[in-house]
Amino acid sequence: MTLKGTKVYGSVLQKCPKCHEGDLFTTNNPYNFSKLFDMPEKCPECGQKFLLEPGFYYGSMYVSYGISIAYLVSVYVAMTVLYPSFNVTEYLVLGVGSLFVLTPYFFKLSRAVWINMFVAYDKKASAEHKTGKAASGDHSLKN
Numbered sequence: 539m540t541l542k543g544t545k546v547y548g549s550v551l552q553k554c555p556k557c558h559e560g561d562l563f564t565t566n567n568p569y570n571f572s573k574l575f576d577m578p579e580k581c582p583e584c585g586q587k588f589l590l591e592p593g594f595y596y597g598s599m600y601v602s603y604g605i606s607i608a609y610l611v612s613v614y615v616a617m618t619v620l621y622p623s624f625n626v627t628e629y630l631v632l633g634v635g636s637l638f639v640l641t642p643y644f645f646k647l648s649r650a651v652w653i654n655m656f657v658a659y660d661k662k663a664s665a666e667h668k669t670g671k672a673a674s675g676d677h678s679l680k681n
């Protein structure tokens with residue numbers, strides 16, 4: 539089974555939403571803080587623009603918020619199952635502490651999820667770009 543072509547694949551692996559080949563970020567290491575915000579202007583594989591409009595990624599903050607809440611709920615559920623006698627302090631230390639450590643990853647993930655909400659996967663995008671058939675700078679905004 540392959541997940542290529544799904545929103546999950548493009549988001550989790552932080553690939554170009556259109557071709558799922560090119561990397562969305564300059565570095566895949568979320569703890570390389572000097573390059574945390576660095577994204578190529580366009581996908582090197584298919585030419586998809588990564589900044590659809592000025593300030594495009596402000597909206598990803600809502601995704602980031604949702605991911606953080608979902609994560610904290612997951613930690614709570616996991617602790618309830620694995621360690622039912624936990625107290626509030628232990629939950630806060632483990633939940634918020636690990637969330638803090640994961641924040642750079644969630645930051646990139648939320649950007650990847652966000653652009654995947656607007657750009658549809660096109661399995662021919664990479665090949666068409668390489669043969670020069672696709673119009674340059676074309677980005678397929680849904681809706």
Ligand SMILES: [Zn+2]
Pocket residue numbers: 554555556557558559560581582583584585586663
């Ligand atoms: Zn691409």
